[in-house]
Amino acid sequence: MHRENMQTSCGKFGMGFNISVNQNDFPFSYYMMNISFFLICSGAQAKQASLQVSHSAASEVISEVTFLRSNHSDVIGAEKQATSALANAIKNHTQLKEQIDWRDINNLLISGSTCGKCPLGWLIFNSSCFFFSYTESTTVKKNWHKSREDCIKRGADLVVIDNQQDHTINDMRSGRDVWGNGFWIGLTDMESEGTWVWLNNVTEVEQRYWMDGEPNDGHIGEDCGVAVFSNENPWKTRYDGACSQKQLQWICEINQS
Numbered sequence: 287m288h289r290e291n292m293q294t295s296c297g298k299f300g301m302g303f304n305i306s307v308n309q310n311d312f313p314f315s316y317y318m319m320n321i322s323f324f325l326i327c328s329g330a331q332a333k334q335a336s337l338q339v340s341h342s343a344a345s346e347v348i349s350e351v352t353f354l355r356s357n358h359s360d361v362i363g364a365e366k367q368a369t370s371a372l373a374n375a376i377k378n379h380t381q382l383k384e385q386i387d388w389r390d391i392n393n394l395l396i397s398g399s400t401c402g403k404c405p406l407g408w409l410i411f412n413s414s415c416f417f418f419s420y421t422e423s424t425t426v427k428k429n430w431h432k433s434r435e436d437c438i439k440r441g442a443d444l445v446v447i448d449n450q451q452d453h454t455i456n457d458m459r460s461g462r463d464v465w466g467n468g469f470w471i472g473l474t475d476m477e478s479e480g481t482w483v484w485l486n487n488v489t490e491v492e493q494r495y496w497m498d499g500e501p502n503d504g505h506i507g508e509d510c511g512v513a514v515f516s517n518e519n520p521w522k523t524r525y526d527g528a529c530s531q532k533q534l535q536w537i538c539e540i541n542q543s
């Protein structure tokens with residue numbers, strides 16, 4: 287009698303079978319059993335393959351999430367770095383601008399002095415020499431009359447701002463906000479209230495240079511012009527002050543033309 291050991295294995299799936307069957311004794315059962323093992327193993331393989339696919343997909347998702355988390359952290363880090371860099375750039379730009387302004391002023395002061403056209407320490411600009419009282423003292427302030435006296439002693443007079451370049455100078459100096467509230471300039475309405483006349487007898491007709499609400503002839507009467515830097519509007523650089531009472535710095539001018 288022929289006996290055949292029918293061995294099959296789905297061992298790699300953790301399933302093992304070892305059955306001894308006599309093919310001659312049970313031919314039909316033998317084949318049925320073969321088919322059954324085939325189906326069991328196929329099912330197990332399919333399930334394993336499915337698990338492998340699921341595991342692989344999950345790994346990819348986890349990997350993707352990890353990557354995105356890492357990427358997100360990088361983006362946040364880059365944003366912080368960019369913000370910091372921008373703040374530094376703004377700070378550097380401000381410092382550089384101040385350095386350039388000072389260099390321009392120093393160059394003007396040097397050129398004014400060395401070319402012999404202006405007294406030492408005066409600033410030359412647009413064929414005129416300018417003296418800013420702060421260059422001698424940052425603390426000495428005078429009323430309008432005393433300021434004018436000082437200018438006259440220097441062979442000059444209070445500044446007459448009669449063109450755009452003079453405005454530029456005025457902005458350059460007063461924009462630093464280191465000279466207090468402003469400078470006396472050669473502009474008054476002493477002769478006729480509300481009619482503003484420069485010391486060269488030219489009547490000022492432009493209204494746009496006054497700060498908002500000025501001139502207002504405030505308090506006990508304000509008849510002398512002051513130049514001051516305005517953050518809100520660099521064009522509006524003037525107001526009127528009380529000539530005898532208010533103590534300010536001043537700007538003298540020698541007109542070379």
Ligand SMILES: [Ca+2]
Nearest residue numbers: 475503508509
């Ligand atoms: Ca007035």
Ligand SMILES: [Ca+2]
Nearest residue numbers: 502503508526
């Ligand atoms: Ca005023």
